[in-house]
Amino acid sequence: MNSREISELLHAHENVYILTHILPDGDAIGSALAWGTALRHHGKKVRIFCPGVVPRKYAFLPGVVAIENQFPANLPLGLVFVLDCGDLERLDYMKERVQSGLTIVNIDHHATNNYFGDYNIVDKSAAATGEMIYQLIQENNLLLSKEISLCLYVAIASDTGSFKYANTTPRVLKIASLLLENGVDPSLVSQKIFDEYPLSTVFLLRDTLNTLQLDQSLRIAWMSLHEDLLESYGAKEEELEGFVNYGKNINGVEVGIFFYHTRNGETKVGFRSKAVVDVGAVAASFGGGGHPRAAGCTIGGWENNVAMDKVIQAVREALLETETLNPEKCDLRR
Amino acid sequence: MNSREISELLHAHENVYILTHILPDGDAIGSALAWGTALRHHGKKVRIFCPGVVPRKYAFLPGVVAIENQFPANLPLGLVFVLDCGDLERLDYMKERVQSGLTIVNIDHHATNNYFGDYNIVDKSAAATGEMIYQLIQENNLLLSKEISLCLYVAIASDTGSFKYANTTPRVLKIASLLLENGVDPSLVSQKIFDEYPLSTVFLLRDTLNTLQLDQSLRIAWMSLHEDLLESYGAKEEELEGFVNYGKNINGVEVGIFFYHTRNGETKVGFRSKAVVDVGAVAASFGGGGHPRAAGCTIGGWENNVAMDKVIQAVREALLETETLNPEKCDLRR
Known part of the structure; x- marks a missing residue:
């Protein structure tokens, strides 16, 4: 699907629901928050859902407290974005409700993705779903605020192990560079997501x-x-x-x-x-x-x-x- | 000093000696090897010196075996580049010989640098000396080979803790991106310099x-x-x-x-x-x-x-x- 189609879908829906996977990691949380914030700036009514508890280390991300872990039955019709999920099983107990009559857009980078969406944006060469959200924000001329940049940096740094893993590409480093130009503090992010843990x-x-x-x-x-x-x-x-x-x-x-x-x-x-x-x-x-x-x-x-x-x-x-x-x-x- | 002056200095000297500091780290080794290789491609006779043993984890870098840990008394006259040293004390037992009648170019990024050289290229905003060597190679139109890119990536990744420290700037991430485009394997580098250690x-x-x-x-x-x-x-x-x-x-x-x-x-x-x-x-x-x-x-x-x-x-x-x-x-x- 291209950016014109995304644009039309967004035009047709006032309510947007963003879901990500069980045992959420930095890419899941960061991507969901970034995409949610971008669409909220764009005038959409956005709610973000995750089947499970967000790990404490992501508590510093703006908007994280608004992530809900129950997907209500009586939601107004809307557009559903499922982020960073190879298949719908990853939505755990939210899976059934999401499938009941809602339009699903699948945005993911996993090699195993099974194209479960009504629309599918799957880029197996992307290091992180956050990298794809960055591209979507740029292609659709959405605002890339400092808060969104922070969330995307967390997504990308998490899924590349701070640029150590084999999925670290020239493109992902260039995007990281642009996110820093937007005011992200890389040492703060690293401290929060890699270098802090409970005494236990x-x-x-x-x-x-x-x-x-x-x-x-x-x-x-x-x-x-x-x-x-x-x-x-x-x-x-x-x-x-x-x-x-x-x-x-x-x-x-x-x-x-x-x-x-x-x-x-x-x-x-x-x-x-x-x-x-x-x-x-x-x-x-x-x-x-x-x-x-x-x-x-x-x-x-x-x-x-x-x-x-x-x-x-x-x-x-x-x-x-x-x-x-x-x-x-x-x-x-x- | 500007790139014309560097160019003139290089033109005036056939022999080039590159020195770096005691207890060498990735930035010291990577910068010295990168600059040495670039100048060798440029037709210079290059020798690289370090007062101490190169840690085993850098053994995969091309040219590392040629690094010498004695600075002979009877070297032909030449141009000396001292890399990644805030002062000449960092050259330990090589300090006296280096000062005996040789022209010294000081290339460094430490905030404490005391401008000990006959020429000084000091950029306290650079994350690593490797970042400065990258700029010098570009400004002087020297060849940025795959081997040189690898050495510079090691220099930069080392001194930024794999892009985790506060010195990680948009510029340094952009350079890292360009080095990957030259064929550097970031996961191999990370494995070698961060994720391998002796059983002890x-x-x-x-x-x-x-x-x-x-x-x-x-x-x-x-x-x-x-x-x-x-x-x-x-x-x-x-x-x-x-x-x-x-x-x-x-x-x-x-x-x-x-x-x-x-x-x-x-x-x-x-x-x-x-x-x-x-x-x-x-x-x-x-x-x-x-x-x-x-x-x-x-x-x-x-x-x-x-x-x-x-x-x-x-x-x-x-x-x-x-x-x-x-x-x-x-x-x-x-």
Whole structure:
């Protein structure tokens, strides 16, 4: 769909509803707030919805308190923008109501997007949905205020890991540059979204590092944590994000694994690999999935230690196979 | 000095010597390699010197093996570029030889630069010396190859903490964008310079987090480590970089402190503050120095525990003073 069509759709609707996904991240929140504010400036009646709690670290974003976590049944007819969702399942309990007679515009950058909208703006080359919202604002000559710039910067910085991930393109850095020209403070944003956490997170990191183990080859590193410990600190599961990297980042280590044992007897496994092992395939062999460098699965029916042993053994085999195939690629310790 | 003068200087010298500082960081190494390669393409005989060992994580940079750590007495006359040094002390044991009859061009971005060169190109608004080298290459129509772009990206990403620090400007992001267009892989660079460390670093982090303590107000967090432990892992002091932030980053904490007890009985103290406490002033009261948000000092003559108590007490007093002056600014836990 092009900007003329968007313009016509907006012209035809006074009420605009913006929705984003469960477990919202910086791209979800930032994009929704930016697009909502831009359309409000444009004269629309805008409401923003998210099926779940907005993490505290985004509390500094203008307008965040107005995000609603219930999608009422009796809303006036309007145009629905679903942001940063590969499919409608990502709307969790809001999914059914959104589908009941409302016109849906799907704006997303995920490679897995299934074009669920009545209209679909899907750009799989975009680093973040925030990058697409930036383009939409520019193409439709909407006002790019300082507040909107801040929200878009949060969206883009979040989804690129502060411009560290492979999705960091020349275009995304150029947009970030223009957003700074609009008055965004990059150090404030980074402090808020990357460099602040509850006390419980440091305790959990400490306790997790205390479980660090490596296999004999020093190519596989793993750590584990039980949900009981999380509860004892009053911590949330989202605080464990990124812990798996502490093992993966060690010189010479190819695969980092993080085991999270839940109270119902399951083990959630996070995998990261550096260069050669397809951890997506390993995770798939346990019923999970993901990408070659980042994947996950959930294992039930075994004792925690047995589950761990089986996973480590599977990673060891995947590593051996890779080394047989590409012996010259595998000396990562040089 | 302008680009015509640089051009004339380069025209007058066949031999070019590039020097950078002791304990070289990404900006020092990246800038020196980029400028050296650009001048070599331009037909100059270039040698690069650094008083100290280049950290292993920069080993992937093209040309890094040619960096020399001795500055010979009998070098042919030539033009000396000193990069990323606020003063000549930063050249450590190379300082005297560099001053003996050679023409020095000082290229630097530090606010403290004392204009030690025969020619001085000092831009205190630049985020990195690498940003200035980029400008010099452009102004002098030198070739900006893929290799040079990689070195400059490393310089800029290092000194901005992957575009997180307050020195991240629209200009620096725009330059980063152009460097990516030249073929730089941002995720490879980030992996190499930010996300890889020896096994000993994780062990040290684990042991340090095990010492984490907070004062009653939960506004001051500190951790400590003894040199004996470093030795037992065969680790280097540079691996402790950034540990102090784990305390500072906790929600509600205003000051993070890291104590490093050395074998000769001293305690090296690193301070970071979030928003209100001038840790530079606290450090200065112990004979150290730094900035309001980041500072350090070395304390001798007291038992380790006494030194820690005195420092924590001084931080507590600085915090109380700030709260009296700016009561509304101090509730960082909201």
